[in-house]
Amino acid sequence: VYEEPGQGILVYDKKPESATKCVKIGGGIIGVANSKYSSGAWKWRTAITGDGVTADELTTGRIKGGNSYWDLDSGAFYLRDGSIFMTDSNGNRVYINATNGFQIYDKNGSIIAGTVLVGSTSMFRCNMVGTSSTNYITTGTTTSNHPGASFVNGSTEYCTIEAVHAKDSPTASSTDGVGISACGYGFLAVNRYYRQTWLTTPYYAGYMSHPDEQLYMKSGNSNAGGSAYVKLQENSNNYVYLDSSRADIGSSDTARILAPKFAIGTSPSSGGTYGYTGSTQFIGCITNNGNNWTWGTINVVNGIITGMSSITGN
Structure with missing residues (x-):
């Protein structure tokens, strides 16, 4: 010493x-x-x-303070009523605690990722998830900041799912359905308020404009009123329309029905008028006190005569 x-x-x-x-x-x-x-x-x-x-x-074996400790032998890290807090040079912060779990906040104090407890239910929140910065899915909002999700690959937003609102709904900004677009062009709109499904080709951007080629289905007793019907069309002149009172085939050119047998009636299996397809013989007329006969064969497709031949003999 x-x-x-x-x-x-x-x-x-x-x-x-x-x-x-x-x-x-x-x-x-x-x-x-x-x-x-x-x-x-x-x-x-x-x-x-x-x-x-x-x-x-x-x-050392254990570092202890109050009811919290770090056991270096077992690797256990215990904090009673405490939190782990981390921050970076950009002002982003990470919190880990027993109340909310794991959360990340930006420099403005808004949560950008992590778990959130709602009652006894835990939810995971994140603005986007994916395998890279060019291949990801947005959550909660689309890339256009609308309620929904966007699927992005590279620079292409190849699929978008958005919450839609019925303009006639008395509840302002209510979510009444969903719209789906491919690369920004809507092709499917489903709405619970109108009880309708609208399927189109991806021709126009968004969900409000529809091309001529479409399938529209609507159930009855919807909040917007109106009867149920189904319409499949190529354009406004060429279509098939069905509702409870009629079945229409509209066409600006030729409407054809090709079938081995064609029936018209409310219950074809138990009756009605059938359009025959095939060939049959016929008698045209009988003259000269029954000595002269005219007969032949007619060809029929779905009840429509497509050709005939006749023979006059004794």
Whole structure:
């Protein structure tokens, strides 16, 4: 044990000239060293000062404070009513606690990802998920900031699902259905308020404009009124229309029905008028007191005569 002017009290494991370990007690400092620099000065690995404890290495089983501890033997890290907080140079913050789990906030204090507890239910929130910055799905809102989701591959938003609102709904901004578009061009709109499904070719951007080629189905007793019907059309002149009172085939050219047998009636299986397809013989007329006959064959397709031949004989 030595007292050295300007140094304080120094405790060596051997005489100073051959010592390998040293403890220093000086003005406001306790230092511990077990090696020296090439200059011969001691390398203080652990120091206790008024600013705190500086240590290059700690060997311990458990660090404990109050009801919280870090057990280095088992790896358990326990915080009672506490949180883990991290931040970066951009102001983004990460919180981990027992109340909400894991959350990430931006510099403005808005949550951008993480778990949120709603009652006893945990939800995961994230603006987008994916495998890369060019292959992802937005959540909650589309890339156009509408309620829904966008599927993005590279620079192409190849599929968008949006919540839609019926303009006739008395509830302002209510979600009444869903619209789906391919690369920004709507092709399917389904609405519960109108009880309708509208399927079109992806011709126009959005869901409000519809090309000529479309399939429209509507159920009765909808909030918007009107009867149920189904319409399949190529354009406004060429279509098939069905409702409870009629079945129409509209065409600006030729409407054809091709079938081995064609029936007209409310119940073809139990009766009605059938359009015959085939060939049959006929008698045209009988003259000369029954001595002269005209007969032949007619060809019929779905009740329509497509050709005939006649023979006059005795």
